[in-house]
Amino acid sequence: GEDVEQSLFLSVREGDSSVINCTYTDSSSTYLYWYKQEPGAGLQLLTYIFSNMDMKQDQRLTVLLNKKDKHLSLRIADTQTGDSAIYFCAEDPDDKIIFGKGTRLHILP
């Protein structure tokens, strides 16, 4: 079946690292994604990882993929107030993308 699970909330102090975790079910996904949604806005592709990769780093963002456990994580280094948003993990079996319910990241001063 198709199911993407992630925790609903995460609170992190400004300047610390944020780690958002996700599990997925479909091993046929070519790509796995992290999307960011700011209040009242649509979704913005934050980063993605090809399914044959283990890690991808892009400035403050690090994506780790464990294909054996079907586990994906997003690490945001030096978390800033502008990182406050909902982060969606997603897999893409076939021609459609399946999202998790989203993790709301709250930044503490």
Added chain:
Amino acid sequence: SQTIHQWPVTLVQPVGSPLSLECTVEGTSNPNLYWYRQAAGRGLQLLFYSVGIGQISSEVPQNLSASRPQDRQFILSSKKLLLSDSGFYLCAWRRGYGYTFGSGTRLTVV
């Protein structure tokens, strides 16, 4: 450049009224197009997707329907809205890897 447009931005409709949300894409041809709904406190639910003109796949049975009358136009409709149809509706198109989303339509059914 490739862009996606959705309208209206916000909509308040009474129960039982019809609905038509429109999405158009520019700068590409034969895109895969998608309609998602984000209800309060819930994640993104895939409603419909289309891989070509007149081709619609429905993911969730409901009182909504979709049509693709032109290559870059995707329409979400309902003949009679229910309270449970309230939510944030997002159109998206697939460009190789990843999806590009429109800015969304917030629908409130009263």
